[in-house]
Structures are given as C-alpha cells and as structure tokens.
Amino acid sequence: MGDIMNKKMFCSGGCSAKLGAGLLSSMLNKIPQSYDKNLIVGFKGSDDAAVYKLTDELALVHTLDFFPPMVEDPYIFGQIAATNALSDIYAMGGDVKTALNIVCFPENEDFNILGEILSGGNSKIIEAGGVLAGGHSIADDSIKYGLSVTGTINPNKILKNNTPKVGDVLILTKPLGIGIITTSAKVNEASTNSIDLAIKSMTTLNKYASEILRKYKVSACTDVTGFGLLGHLNEMLSSTSATLYVDNIPYIKEAFKCAEEFLITAGGQKNRNFVGDKVCFNNVPFPMEEILFDPQTSGGLLFAVDKTQVPQIKNELNSLSLPFGIIGEITENKKFKIEVNNGGKYYD
Amino acid sequence: MKNQELKTIITFETTQQAMEVEDLVKENNIKARLIPVPSNISAGCGLALCSSISEQEKIELLIKKNEISGIKIYNIFY
Amino acid sequence: MIKINAIGDVCPIPVIKVKNAMKELNNKGIIEITVDNEIAVQNLSKMANQKNFQIISEKINDKEYKVTINLSKEDVKCELIQDNNINNSVVVISSDKMGDGDEKLGKTLLKSFIFSLTKCDVLPSTIIFYNSGAFLTSTNSESLEDLKTLENLGVEITTCGTCINYYNLPEKPEVGSVSNMYFIAEKLLNSSNVIKP
Numbered sequence: 001m002g003d004i005m006n007k008k009m010f011c012s013g014g015c016s017a018k019l020g021a022g023l024l025s026s027m028l029n030k031i032p033q034s035y036d037k038n039l040i041v042g043f044k045g046s047d048d049a050a051v052y053k054l055t056d057e058l059a060l061v062h063t064l065d066f067f068p069p070m071v072e073d074p075y076i077f078g079q080i081a082a083t084n085a086l087s088d089i090y091a092m093g094g095d096v097k098t099a100l101n102i103v104c105f106p107e108n109e110d111f112n113i114l115g116e117i118l119s120g121g122n123s124k125i126i127e128a129g130g131v132l133a134g135g136h137s138i139a140d141d142s143i144k145y146g147l148s149v150t151g152t153i154n155p156n157k158i159l160k161n162n163t164p165k166v167g168d169v170l171i172l173t174k175p176l177g178i179g180i181i182t183t184s185a186k187v188n189e190a191s192t193n194s195i196d197l198a199i200k201s202m203t204t205l206n207k208y209a210s211e212i213l214r215k216y217k218v219s220a221c222t223d224v225t226g227f228g229l230l231g232h233l234n235e236m237l238s239s240t241s242a243t244l245y246v247d248n249i250p251y252i253k254e255a256f257k258c259a260e261e262f263l264i265t266a267g268g269q270k271n272r273n274f275v276g277d278k279v280c281f282n283n284v285p286f287p288m289e290e291i292l293f294d295p296q297t298s299g300g301l302l303f304a305v306d307k308t309q310v311p312q313i314k315n316e317l318n319s320l321s322l323p324f325g326i327i328g329e330i331t332e333n334k335k336f337k338i339e340v341n342n343g344g345k346y347y348d
Numbered sequence: 349m350k351n352q353e354l355k356t357i358i359t360f361e362t363t364q365q366a367m368e369v370e371d372l373v374k375e376n377n378i379k380a381r382l383i384p385v386p387s388n389i390s391a392g393c394g395l396a397l398c399s400s401i402s403e404q405e406k407i408e409l410l411i412k413k414n415e416i417s418g419i420k421i422y423n424i425f426y
Numbered sequence: 427m428i429k430i431n432a433i434g435d436v437c438p439i440p441v442i443k444v445k446n447a448m449k450e451l452n453n454k455g456i457i458e459i460t461v462d463n464e465i466a467v468q469n470l471s472k473m474a475n476q477k478n479f480q481i482i483s484e485k486i487n488d489k490e491y492k493v494t495i496n497l498s499k500e501d502v503k504c505e506l507i508q509d510n511n512i513n514n515s516v517v518v519i520s521s522d523k524m525g526d527g528d529e530k531l532g533k534t535l536l537k538s539f540i541f542s543l544t545k546c547d548v549l550p551s552t553i554i555f556y557n558s559g560a561f562l563t564s565t566n567s568e569s570l571e572d573l574k575t576l577e578n579l580g581v582e583i584t585t586c587g588t589c590i591n592y593y594n595l596p597e598k599p600e601v602g603s604v605s606n607m608y609f610i611a612e613k614l615l616n617s618s619n620v621i622k623p
Contacts (some may be wrong), residue, residue, distance in 0.1 A: 262473040265436040266465040364535050383541050421485035425475050
C-alpha cells in the first residue's frame, strides 16, 4: 500500500486543463439546438448541469466532468475528481443518485494506480449518498478520471446560475487559491499546511453547503471551478453587475505570496484574457487579481442570497469545515460587470 | 505614469504594407491602428500596427489570407 | 546575457527559469527565453512589468516565441508621460495631411504625429486646428482618442469656427473648443514656439 501511496502521477493541472472559455463558447454557438420543452436547463445559459423535467415534481439533473491529475496521490486524485463532478448537481440544488466512471489510462501504466483512483472516487460517491453504477474506460497517453452523474431535483426548486437579484449578497463557500497552491506544490514552493488545506477543499463535497443554502432565498447559484471566481461570477451576472471586497474573500493565505512570486497558471491567464476587460480593479494588489482569476479545482459554491437572511445563513455556514466569505453584492448593471474594491465591508 | 497594457505590435517591411493592413483591419472591424514603431523595436518601415492582445489572432489570420509577407509580431507593454 | 530554452515547459516553469536567471545575473543584463505558447509570453510579461523590467516578445512561428527581458531599470522608455509638463508652444494643424505629396501618406503621417504627441514628455499648451485641419476634431476623425488623451493631460484643443462652418462640419467639435481668428492670432503671437508639422 505504501508503494502505491508513493506512486507519482504526472500532474498537469486539474481544472487548469479546461479549454479556454472563448474558444469553447464560439464553437458551442455554432451547434444547432433542437427544441424540447422538458429540457429546462441546457447549455445555452452556460449553467452547471442539464435539467430535464419528467413530471411536475421531478426532474433529472445530468452532468459530467473529468480531468488529468493535479496531485500525485492517486486515491486523493480520485476523491478530487469525484467531488468536482458531483459538485454540479449540488450547484443546481439537486441530490446525487447515480454515477458512472470515466477513465483514460495508459496501457503500460501500473493498474494499481487506477484501482486507487477508482477507490477514491467511489468513497465520495458513497458520501454523496449516490451509487456507482458502472463506467467506461479507454487506453490513452495520459491519465484522466471523472464521473458522469445523475441526480434528481424538484423542477420548482432549481437553482439557476444566471438569475441574481439586485441587492442580494454574494457568498463563497470555499477558499480560493487552489490552482496557485497546487501549481506551486509541483515546483516545491508551497508549504505542507497550504497543500493540505487545498486538498481538504478539493475533497469536500458541496453537499453540505448546498443543503444549507436551499433553505434560503437564493436567487442564483453556481460552483467555482476552472474559470476562476471572476469567470464564474461573470457567467452569473446577465443583466446585473457585482461589487466585491478583497478583505471579505476567503483564500489560502500562502497563495498571495506565491502569486507575488508569479507561480501562476496558464489557466489563470486564459481566464484573465476572457473576462479581464469586464473587471475594474480599484487599488487591488496584483497577487489578489491573480487569485481572483485563478482556476479552482472542485471549488466552492458561489450564490446570491437575500440580504436580510445573512445573520441566519452565516450562523449555519459557520458549521462548515472550510472558511466561507460574504464577498460582495449584486448591483444594477454598470459600466464594468465586476468591480473589485480593496478593503472590506461588514455584512450582518 | 501612464497605465501600460500588454499590446500586439506588428511591424512591416514597407509603408505600403502598413497602410494596406490598416485598411484591411478597418474593413474587418478589427480594433487596431498605425503608430510610429516603438523605440525598443527596429523595423524596415517606421509605422507599426498596434492592437490589444485579444485582436492578435484575427489580425494574423487576415495577414495570412492576404499573403502579406515580411511582417513581425511583437508583444510589449505600451 | 542568459539564453533559456523553455519550449515544452508548462507554466510556471518558464517564470521560474527566468527568476533563477535574474538571480544569477544579479538583476543586471539581458535574459532571452524561448517559449512555445502565447500564454507563457503573457505570464512572463506580467512578471516583468510588475518588476519594472522592459520586455519584448517576438513571435517567430506558431510554436515559438522569443522573449527578451532587459534587467537594466534605467532603460526607461522615453514614452513615459509626466503630468503637468506643459510648455509655451503651440502646435498648428493647418491641414488634414502632413507634408506635400501623396494624400493617403499625408493623412497617415498626421495621425501618427498626433499619436506621437501623446507619448511626449513635454506637451504643447495648445493645438489649433484650421482649414482642413478642422476635420481632425470632428466626427469620423481617427485621431479623436489621441486628442482627448491630450486634452485630459492639460493641452488646450481648439478649432477655427469659420472652417467648421465652411466644411459643413457639426457645429460642436468632438473634442476641444471652437475659436475665432482673434483668439488664434493672439495665441500664436503670445507663444514662444509655433510648431507646424
């Protein structure tokens, strides 16, 4: 077992491996979409998962996610990939039912590694209350793993990602800086504490946060992954804008130092290229900008909720095992989609 | 100090080429303009095309399509 | 000079290689690094810019970019603009072309001249536009952004009203004020330098 734990996999970046958003959206826009009135959420709205109505009370939630390893330990990688794939169900407000493995694995690699990956993945499916129902694997040059997940939801309780209400506050349920820390770890520039916190974040299911926020007046919800906080927030905003406060944003402290040292990802720069011109930074230090563009792997939920409910929801979120932040608010449409201010704002 | 941004600078061998490409980008609604060549770059012709990085790919395709040769592509803060 | 080959390296390896080279060179001299993608160029550029080092990247082909970083901070670009460095010269733009000869070239040169003004350390107090020069402050002028930049830096921009009227241009120019010949004559007489490009 110790042997396997030491097995190193070549890491290339988790959600940093996503294709650039600009490329993707220009291709997707060219695909004709057929019409089915039961498809209540499809890819037009760049939402987290697809939702298909079966009856007035029941809809299917459908998502898939997979990527190459960003950590060396295969079991942990399996857990992270599964947590990440399951997250989209929670972002919609649904419950996990079944999952299928998606595997790419080199034929001449040690199959024990694959065993560890699948074990890690399965542990999270079970924790989510779902069941592993099969999967598919192909031989490939490099390792990739993830899940196709099916969940259920009441069609009247779907949490869409692009319907935020002006005046609502924005809450983020996991710390940022995961991309920067995992990248710095690859070159031995991150402390064990930070790496452990990053792994803890990546392997914590969004189930717990989702079960809390469902009880409140949430106007929009998404999970923060490869496009970074700013990229996913931008997808949320449609005809509104948002103001964020740097001091309110939860992040792994060491990520700031690493960003100062330019231990940043290609994914972060791609995100900056895609949404950078929609963001106005007011006296924000450069490393903080990088943290806000940093691609997250299996990140937290970002949601907009009624301001008056802040005291109660804050109380409940305090029971979560990771730091959260009330990072800003939704405003009327402004010149810039997102304004980021240095300093903080107290929400109570 | 003026706020500098990373820009795409394209230099040409001749002034005619520079003006031809200026017309092409205008026709294709690409935001780019001719400027004197920045002092840290040397080139045959004293005019260069300047744009934001996001336009670079479109401009490159246009130049390839119109078979304009001898151009050089730089990225600098300007 | 240190030459680095970072072809095939994923971010942040190119940045790390450059940082090591900077230490080796004691932050003096030139580093030349080749990378194989635009994103690496952009990340290197961010770093150099934050550290105030001059950086130029040249695209050799789709998979090769040559990035040159100059570590001597005193090589500051002459295009830095300092606020409030305005002298008593007046620039006169008496035509929509610069120089005699080819019309297209003339218009391009004038646009280029106005752009260059935005990069000068010391700026004129006033730019006066008359005759076909009036087109430069009107709608459809390609120099409006530059002229507005100059105006924001404290340069007075003014256009001859008679000329606006003669050429049937919109009464109010897009940038600056409208003036008459008295104003223009006085400005020219009171300046220490009149510059006509």
